Every structure is written in C-alpha cells, then in structure tokens.
Amino acid sequence: MSKLSSQDIEKRLLRFPDWEYFDNAIHAEFEFENFKDCFSAMSRIAFECEALNHHPNWSNVYNVLTISLSTHDVDGVTEKDFNLAEAIEAIVEPIDE
Structure with a gap:
C-alpha cells in the first residue's frame, strides 16, 4: 500500500468533516453521552x-474518544486509514433510517 500525498489526503478528508490531517496521520475526536x-x-x-x-x-478519557490513524509501514496515511x-x-x- 502506498502513502497518499498531502493533496490526496486533504481531498479525501472532504468526506470526513470530523477528521484533520497533521503529523503524518488523520485525527478525530468524538464525544459521547457517557463513558x-x-x-x-x-x-x-x-x-x-x-x-x-x-x-x-x-485514547479515551471519560466520554471522549481520540483517534489517530496512519500506516506505520509507510510512515503516513494510506487507503487503509480511510477505510x-x-x-x-x-x-x-x-x-x-
């Protein structure tokens, strides 16, 4: 699997408004009602x-889940991360529904 360019990542992130790209990974934070x-x-x-x-x-702190995705084999973001x-x-x- 090949590493995506910054341009490709930013374009794909248009479908994922809760996610951001920095430090060679895509990141999101989700808040829930409770733990x-x-x-x-x-x-x-x-x-x-x-x-x-x-x-x-x-990581998880009470009702907040923080996630970072990257593909360690290529030291960056790949299609695997977006899947x-x-x-x-x-x-x-x-x-x-």
Missing part, C-alpha cells in the same frame, strides 16, 4: 480494526 457509550463504540471499532487488520492509536475512518464513522455516527 459506557464511548467504551461501547470503542468495542465495536475494535472488531472493525481486526477485520481490516489495521489498528488505531487511540478504517469510514468504518469508524459508521459506528460513531450511524445513519438514521
């Missing part, structure tokens, strides 16, 4: 990470 909801989302995200074989740098960001978005902000 239980935050931890529940983290558990669901963990299953997606395993399925995609791609794992975030993340995981898309899965994360579907979990933390489900589409109302």
Whole structure:
C-alpha cells in the first residue's frame, strides 16, 4: 500500500468533516453521552480494526474518544486509514433510517 500525498489526503478528508490531517496521520475526536457509550463504540471499532487488520492509536478519557490513524509501514496515511475512518464513522455516527 502506498502513502497518499498531502493533496490526496486533504481531498479525501472532504468526506470526513470530523477528521484533520497533521503529523503524518488523520485525527478525530468524538464525544459521547457517557463513558459506557464511548467504551461501547470503542468495542465495536475494535472488531472493525481486526477485520481490516489495521489498528488505531487511540485514547479515551471519560466520554471522549481520540483517534489517530496512519500506516506505520509507510510512515503516513494510506487507503487503509480511510477505510478504517469510514468504518469508524459508521459506528460513531450511524445513519438514521
């Protein structure tokens, strides 16, 4: 998997308004109602990470989840990171039917 250029990353981020690009990674912060909801989302995200074989740098303080995605093999952002960001978005902000 090849590293994306800064221009490609910025263009792709137009679809992900909660995410920012800096320090060779894409970053987002999500706030939930409480710790239980935050931890529940983290558990669901963990299953997606395993399925995609791609794992975030993340932290949780009470009801806030902070996530950074980069592909360590290329020291930057790849398509893998955007695939995981898309899965994360579907979990933390489900589409109302």
